[in-house]
Amino acid sequence: MVRGKFKTIDGETVVTLPPEAATSLKAKDGEEVCLYETEDGGIRISRDDSEFARQVKAAEQVMREDRDILRALASK
Numbered sequence: 001m002v003r004g005k006f007k008t009i010d011g012e013t014v015v016t017l018p019p020e021a022a023t024s025l026k027a028k029d030g031e032e033v034c035l036y037e038t039e040d041g042g043i044r045i046s047r048d049d050s051e052f053a054r055q056v057k058a059a060e061q062v063m064r065e066d067r068d069i070l071r072a073l074a075s076k
Contacts, residue, residue, distance in 0.1 A: 002021045007014050017025075025047055027033065034053055036044040046052070063070060 002018060004015045004017045004021065007016055017027075025033065025045065027047065031047070034046050034049065036046070036056060038044055
């Protein structure tokens with residue numbers, strides 16, 4: 001587990017990460033990242049990846065629209 005901290009800088013809330021987390025993300029100063037809410041209420045951080053974001057959005061839509069079918073398949 002890696003811990004970060006919330007800080008307010010110039011009226012914006014930012015999250016600071018230790019160097020090993022930034023290295024793991026291959027993050028560069030000023031680069032945008034994507035934040036994804038997980039089913040357990042957490043947040044997943046990844047580098048900006050438009051194709052991945054599109055795929056996640058499509059999967060979330062299928063899960064929302066076909067929830068009953070997916071639940072039935074999972075119980076078999």
